[in-house]
Amino acid sequence: MKRYLPLLLAMPLAGCLNFGGKPPKALLTLTATSTLPVGSTQNSATAKTITILVPAVPQSLAVARIPVTTGDQVAYVTNAAWVEAPQRLFARLMSDTISAKTGRVVLSSAQAFSDPGARLSGELRNFGVDGSTGQAVVTFDGALIRTGDGNKVEKKRFEARVPISPVDYTTVGPALNQAANQVAGEVADWVGN
Template identity: 55%
Template sequence: MKKLAPLLLAAPLAAMLSGCISFGGKPPKVPFMTIRAAEQVKPGDVQTPASGSTVTVLFPVVPHELATTRVPVHQGGNAVAYVKDAQWVEAPPRLFARLLGDTISARTGRPVLSYRQSQVDPGATLSGELRSFGVDADTNEAVVIYDALLVQGDDATKFQKRRFEARAPLAEVKPELVAEALNKAANQVAVEVSDWVGK
């Protein structure tokens, strides 16, 4: 009986504390959005690069309107608003760089490195500016515009610069539709960039 006493006292105490302790907040009313690469390296694939064949993908520079987790909407040329109740799970530069890296690695077979990993074997460096990653309300399209800069090896004077643009139709400006359309446009840009980077 003495052994049962602590257990009997612990049950009401646990019940009282359960009302005070929360293991995680309430889920948001509107889910966060993300984008994913349509082509990815298969699990278990081992990449052993030749010297200089790696690609380092840096986070792109963005204008102020994209330095947030919200989705900009352009209308009439100069007006910018944001999609109501739409929010990315993380900032667009990170989402886009990850999608680029996954696509390049899957399509070219070249290992894609982060900035820190690149100290081992810098290879080519892909940087640039993500100029648009939002909605054009005048044409009802999701728009992704990326000005890419590719430097081959250690010689920064040997580079190529190219603009990539993709648009995806948008039936209505709603978070889930916007995320789907931007995912499609971002993947199109990533495929074109990976083919440009080459094998």
């Protein structure tokens, strides 16, 4: 009986313990509309390479929640969260899109130690909802160093806006996915030139 005493004493407290907040109703991710077919092989001996770095983000995006910005105020969509940091999801989406649209071999920073090829970095400035216009907004400031250009940096801003109504956990995911794919496609066209 003595060995069961701690268990019996802890039972009344079991309902009082909470190891985190209430889970969201929706966990969101991004899905690329342009991808290589499963089983495709790429070779850096026959194709150009590019290293895609995870973009920098402002603090409002450095969380798993989806911001809704109205003027100088930021709130977050209730009952929705990203399954992973949004900047990592966006980098992966760009990798899939650039690989599919340009034929380039996309390398991670860990794979690019010997020959990184071109390098794409930047800042994901907006990745949420503009509350005043009711639009999902993705804004990416890209910085590209092309192979053979030394340290010359090209910069370009990309933005996509997709109407969203109502703004809730069921509508933000598809709208942001559409906007992110539009931006990734435009970045792929820029990189491919």
